[in-house]
Amino acid sequence: MAKIFLSYAGEDLAVAQQLYYALSKLSHQVFFDKKSLSHGAEYNFRIVESIRESDFAILLLSPDFFSAGSYCQTELKIIEENWPIPEGRIFPILARDVPFDILPDYIKSVTILKIEGNLVAETVKVIQDNLLGFKSRETVSVKLKKIEVEWKLEALDQKWAQTKKEYYPEIRCTKNETRPVYFYRYVSVFA
Incomplete structure (x- = not known):
């Protein structure tokens, strides 16, 4: 927990x-x-x-x-x-x-x-209630980031395939050892 x-x-x-x-x-x-x-x-x-x-x-x-x-x-x-x-x-x-x-x-x-009643009981309840909200916000945030990264990768792959290695200012590909690295709007995503 x-x-x-x-x-x-x-x-x-x-x-x-x-x-x-x-x-x-x-x-x-x-x-x-x-x-x-x-x-x-x-x-x-x-x-x-x-x-x-x-x-x-x-x-x-x-x-x-x-x-x-x-x-x-x-x-x-x-x-x-x-x-x-x-x-x-x-x-x-x-x-x-x-x-x-x-x-x-x-x-x-x-x-x-x-606290108006029992300090321990009320504190535990508040903590448990807040943890439920904390965990669900954390899960949603992670899911959104994953979807955003997947969408960017898909869009990059489609755009790269269409360009046939032509230069576009918002995207370029370089070889980094054995895997290509795509640079997209200041974010580098490793393929």
């Missing part, structure tokens, strides 16, 4: 741990520092690597998340560098009330989930 990075303040460990188990039970690969970091491993490198490999991040927001010196601030900076556009990549969840004015603009730019 999905690779999820879980960012939380140490004071919210109990909730983070429950969320980790609930998401792991659904076959998600969750980076949770207490389970994912081996003893003696290089901490900073593993955090950066895990964020970059994740599909998205869950941010359990609380006043401690934003306290000075909190490692959450470092994680948030890395997350923002990795995903400059947060939509669909971060899921901020209010674990405890946080004054809106201390939230960074990066977090304010997406919907922040305020």
